[in-house]
Amino acid sequence: MSPAEPAEALRLFLARLMARSPLGAEDQKTVLGLPCTVRHFAAHREIVQLGQQVEHAGLVADGFVARFGQTEEGQRQFFSFHIPGDFADLYSLMVPTAPSALQALTATTILQVPHSALRSAAARCPAVGAAMWRDCVIDNLSLSQWLMNVGRRDARSRLAHLLCELALRFDFIGRGSRQGFSLPMTQEHLADALGLTPVHVNRTLKALREDGVVTLARGRVHIHDWEMLAASAQFDPLYLQLPSPSCHCAKGRGC
Amino acid sequence: MSPAEPAEALRLFLARLMARSPLGAEDQKTVLGLPCTVRHFAAHREIVQLGQQVEHAGLVADGFVARFGQTEEGQRQFFSFHIPGDFADLYSLMVPTAPSALQALTATTILQVPHSALRSAAARCPAVGAAMWRDCVIDNLSLSQWLMNVGRRDARSRLAHLLCELALRFDFIGRGSRQGFSLPMTQEHLADALGLTPVHVNRTLKALREDGVVTLARGRVHIHDWEMLAASAQFDPLYLQLPSPSCHCAKGRGC
């Protein structure tokens, strides 16, 4: 789909940082000059295992990564999804013993950036350090919304909320829009993100489809009615902290 | 209960930082010398409202604070609890427009520390900056576990997990132990943390009581059987990143 050049991924990451943090020319050069090792992971492969000591953070260049935990019975819960331009475990800079695992949901290209390089970049350019700290905090906001989702919304709202989030994030990196995007993910993956079962995700998707709101088929989401989707999710994009030039959200906030 | 001196709260915060981050003498002096304004909040009072611009972070000196979000129907979901020694919104340093609200669950004393002071402390002492960044990341780990809780555990496990977490945290600040602690919180508060209804929390507490695991009465938790409580929660204290000299947890990890 995309070349997944290292430089391209670093550019996406830089854009992500600059959407929330002002960076000078020197800062930008520092980010784009980060050293990295390219690694490929097959679908379903674990990138980082629970408890593993890591010495580098993983920047997604291509594909789809999830962070997750599981119960002793093997019930999984996804904590976050990471798309190209996201660091999947930037927090590992501060907690190098992985407190949760990382899995490639599809064939994925990861740029491993050594902690040492990130640390020296932060030391040399305080603005870059602040931007990365802010990035960790924004992960936090996202997690909060997922908790809200799972704790206090019904299946339909949860699913709608997740799809809204993904639409805006893919829009931001130029790989989709509010009309639709590619989502090479099984219904079981969605279930693990939403605290539901695959069967119920399927039924909920059917309901949304029959209401003419969204269609998910063959790895592609078609959003037929963004307004309705955002409304049934009570979606407020503020937490994504993304610039939204042409945002039409439920509450009209953060636009 | 306690004098809630500003110095005492800063000492607790310093201990919290030093449990995870090495700080030199100069760093410690910087933390203890942070300027702050003492403020009191009555029970149920909102400390920070959604969307509010804040210029200081709130260190809990005494009482109990929750961060939360709510649906349009007014359904609340707590994202975290904060006890003395915790900053309730350290992340506001990086995102000053509050993306979630803060409420005092009981009468609470807050030390408001200006962002400017925190920023200059971080600039002057990089180790303090790193410690605060790490503190934000640890919030993240906690949030992940709450999401796991709400998404993939039944009511009994959720409640047990929360009580385990609180026991260790109160133990760490010297206001409780694995045998019990003071918890001046209504069942509705617990429900909002666990994604349940107050009625079901009540029933679940009854079940735990009748099994001889824990008793919660008149604002006090008595843990009769820590092993059993930790086991039914599948509690792994690793995510709290606390030193546990005498920890007896379910999986024997992080001890």
Next chain:
DNA sequence: CGAAACGTTGACGCACGTCAATGATAGTGG
């Protein structure tokens, strides 16, 4: 002492889970 807040309990309903069968899709090797 009175009133409001909180805790407790029972009866009943529903959203979602479980189980199981069948159909569609995609990846693989011949």
Next chain:
DNA sequence: CCACTATCATTGACGTGCGTCAACGTTTCG
């Protein structure tokens, strides 16, 4: 290019954990 097969999607019947509603007891506090 086509079987072959594993994975994924779909659907129905049925079970259950938790929600809802409503009443009543208990504690707390002014």
